[in-house]
Amino acid sequence: MKLLRSLMRTARRRSPWVFHANAGSCNGCDIEFLTCLTPRYDMEQLGIRHEGSPRHADIILVSGPVTRTTCEALQTVYGQVPDPKVVVALGSCPTSCNVFAGSPTVVGPLDRVLPVDVYVPGCPPRPDAMIAGLAEAAAILAGDKPRPEHQPGPADPDTADPDTADPDTADPDTIDPLTAEAAGEAGRR
Amino acid sequence: MTSVRAAVQLLVFPGLGYAVAAGFLMEWMQRKINARLQGRLGPPFYQPFFDVVKLLGKRPVERPPLQGLMMTALPAGAVVATLGAVALLPVVPSGGGFAGDLVLLVGLIELGPLLLVLGGFASRSLWGGLGASREAIMTAAYNLPFLTALIALAHSSGLSLNGAALEGSWPVRVLALLAILICLPAKLHLNPFSIAGAEQEIYAGATTEYDGPRLAMWELAHSLEWVALVGLVAALSLPVTGLGWPVRVLVFLGLSLLVVVLLSATAAATARLKLAQTARWFWLWALVPAASALVLAYAGI
Numbered sequence: 001m002k003l004l005r006s007l008m009r010t011a012r013r014r015s016p017w018v019f020h021a022n023a024g025s026c027n028g029c030d031i032e033f034l035t036c037l038t039p040r041y042d043m044e045q046l047g048i049r050h051e052g053s054p055r056h057a058d059i060i061l062v063s064g065p066v067t068r069t070t071c072e073a074l075q076t077v078y079g080q081v082p083d084p085k086v087v088v089a090l091g092s093c094p095t096s097c098n099v100f101a102g103s104p105t106v107v108g109p110l111d112r113v114l115p116v117d118v119y120v121p122g123c124p125p126r127p128d129a130m131i132a133g134l135a136e137a138a139a140i141l142a143g144d145k146p147r148p149e150h151q152p153g154p155a156d157p158d159t160a161d162p163d164t165a166d167p168d169t170a171d172p173d174t175i176d177p178l179t180a181e182a183a184g185e186a187g188r189r
Numbered sequence: 190m191t192s193v194r195a196a197v198q199l200l201v202f203p204g205l206g207y208a209v210a211a212g213f214l215m216e217w218m219q220r221k222i223n224a225r226l227q228g229r230l231g232p233p234f235y236q237p238f239f240d241v242v243k244l245l246g247k248r249p250v251e252r253p254p255l256q257g258l259m260m261t262a263l264p265a266g267a268v269v270a271t272l273g274a275v276a277l278l279p280v281v282p283s284g285g286g287f288a289g290d291l292v293l294l295v296g297l298i299e300l301g302p303l304l305l306v307l308g309g310f311a312s313r314s315l316w317g318g319l320g321a322s323r324e325a326i327m328t329a330a331y332n333l334p335f336l337t338a339l340i341a342l343a344h345s346s347g348l349s350l351n352g353a354a355l356e357g358s359w360p361v362r363v364l365a366l367l368a369i370l371i372c373l374p375a376k377l378h379l380n381p382f383s384i385a386g387a388e389q390e391i392y393a394g395a396t397t398e399y400d401g402p403r404l405a406m407w408e409l410a411h412s413l414e415w416v417a418l419v420g421l422v423a424a425l426s427l428p429v430t431g432l433g434w435p436v437r438v439l440v441f442l443g444l445s446l447l448v449v450v451l452l453s454a455t456a457a458a459t460a461r462l463k464l465a466q467t468a469r470w471f472w473l474w475a476l477v478p479a480a481s482a483l484v485l486a487y488a489g490i
Contacts, residue, residue: 011242014235039228044220047236052392053316055250055400058243082400083248 012058012084013142015047016134019057019081020090023074023110024100025064029091032124033061041127048134054080059137065093065100066108078114086137088118090130095121115150202438203420204276212412213237215419215449219379222453241408247401256311260399263308264406270300271413278420280427280441291343295336298421301414302328302376305385305407309395320394323464324385330468331375331382334475338368341482342425360490364482366425371475373418373452375467378411381459382467390461419448 022030036043037050051057054077066074078087087110092098094110110116117140120133139145198204216237224231252260274297302324309321345361375382386394396407423444427437462470 007242008246011239011246014233015239015243042224042229042231044224044232045230047232047239049240052388053397055398056393056396056404058247080250082250 009142009144013138013144015049016058016086016138016141017049017051017056018059018061018134019051019054019077020061020063021054021070021074021077023062023064023070023094023108024067024106025091025093029063029093029124032127033063033090033130035127036130041131043131043134046131046135046138048131048138055082057081058084058141059086059088059134060114061088061090061134062094062110062114063090064108065097065103065106066110066113068105068107071107071113074113084141086117086140087114088120088133088137089116090120090133091125092121092123095119098123111150117147199276203278203280203416205272208272208275208413208416209409211416211445212409213241215415215445216412218446218449219415219453219456222450223457226454226457237408237412241405244405244408245402249401249403256313259311260308260403261406263304263311264399264403264410267301267304267308267410268406268413270297270304271410271417273297274417275413275420278417279424280420280438291339294421295339298414298417299328299332301410305395308399308407312395312398314398316392316397317395319391320385320387320397323387323391324395326464327375327382327385327467330471331372331475334368334471334479335372335376337476337479337483338365338372341365341479341486344483345486358485358490361482361486362425364478364485366422368475368479368482369422369425370448370451371478372471373422373448374455375471376418377415377452379452379456381456381462383456383461384464384467387461415449416445419445419452422448 020030020033035041036048054060058081060078060081062074064070078085089095089110093100094108094116097103097106097108100106100108107113118133118137120129122129125133136145140147200206214234217232217234220236221231221234251257274294277294277297306321306325306328309317309324341361342365345358374380378386386396388394391397396404399407420441423441426444427440
């Protein structure tokens with residue numbers, strides 16, 4: 001049993017598959033992320049694979065400040081990824097909204113929508129930093145590193161979208177995106 | 190004695206034990222050769238193993254009971270069928286027990302793609318259905334030369350698979366082997382025929398909706414498909430009888446790895462074709478060696 005558990009930990013550390021979601025990014029981080037696949041950085045060495053389907057992924061990599069139109073899609077994608085999973089905020093936009101802070105079309109930063117485990121700030125961050133972030137995410141997956149405590153940010157009623165939010169989730173203070181119900185419901189959509 | 194032998198054939202060589210280990214090795218070789226030819230370092234050799242272990246440890250998303258059952262049974266069926274095909278490979282002379290003929294072998298090899306098509310539609314995803322229909326069209330395209338070549342082989346040497354029986358005349362074998370080799374990249378979803386999986390283009394094709402252990406079974410089935418198809422080519426090209434079985438096994442392993450290198454290098458050097466181009470390629474050009482083999486076989490050369 002102990003052997004199996006340590007095998008599973010090793011496997012999770014060595015085979016993190018990434019799904020990349022663009023939540024209104026300017027495409028700078030997205031292009032920079034693809035650099036990680038090139039010969040100079042070659043993240044396949046760490047077993048990282050860029051997957052096309054969220055069902056296959058372990059890590060959700062989000063770029064962009066989370067606009068109103070992408071918020072719900074992002075939650076759906078989060079529910080579609082099977083447990084255990086880790087959310088990585090790629091760039092300054094999902095970390096702090098960057099230059100888009102205060103915009104009426106932006107719901108972010110990302111930690112208001114999803115529980116973020118790893119932040120990779122930068123505009124855009126260097127590929128080395130991205131790979132370091134992904135390696136950290138893999139360590140969290142394997143249980144080598146503790147997950148940071150998630151505190152959903154204070155709700156800003158002006159930026160909550162009345163059309164997409166249903167009554168139960170209208171107030172972000174009352175919902176915890178980590179709960180299994182929330183994740184399962186989003187996954188079935 | 191025959192039952193012991195059958196058990197060894199099913200569980201050790203060329204069955205379960207060899208097939209799983211060789212499947213992981215071949216999958217790694219393909220990824221590594223691809224990476225090296227692109228100037229990258231590529232994944233370490235244990236990568237496919239850890240990928241499957243990790244997928245087995247994930248908690249699958251809940252599904253309606255019938256759909257969940259189908260999405261579990263179909264990849265499981267693909268694993269079992271392909272494993273049976275590997276165990277049937279005519280490497281060591283069969284001494285009864287677990288024995289079959291070429292028809293059974295081809296049936297088991299063809300079951301994998303068929304179940305993948307069903308699995309794609311069973312997942313009820315748009316992309317899954319798209320990948321599945323592409324796979325179905327591909328099957329129709331590459332199976333014409335593939336089956337023609339096998340019919341030519343069977344006519345020149347008989348349907349039985351007990352090692353020595355696959356030795357028809359050399360011209361027929363070489364031409365049939367060429368046709369089968371051309372079909373292999375399509376059967377293994379490799380470039381230039383990686384149309385059904387088409388990673389990033391239609392997400393993940395038929396397996397888009399599969400997660401955790403269910404996806405692990407598809408990955409395993411794909412590794413085993415490598416062993417079965419590469420093994421078929423290696424077994425068909427085994428030169429001459431009269432060698433002891435250890436030598437045969439060694440030559441078989443060497444030829445298998447050679448075919449893997451060939452396929453991986455082709456995949457790394459080419460780009461994805463369109464579906465119509467693929468169908469034309471198989472129905473026109475791959476059919477030429479297959480049909481010539483058939484003509485030679487029936488002419489008795």
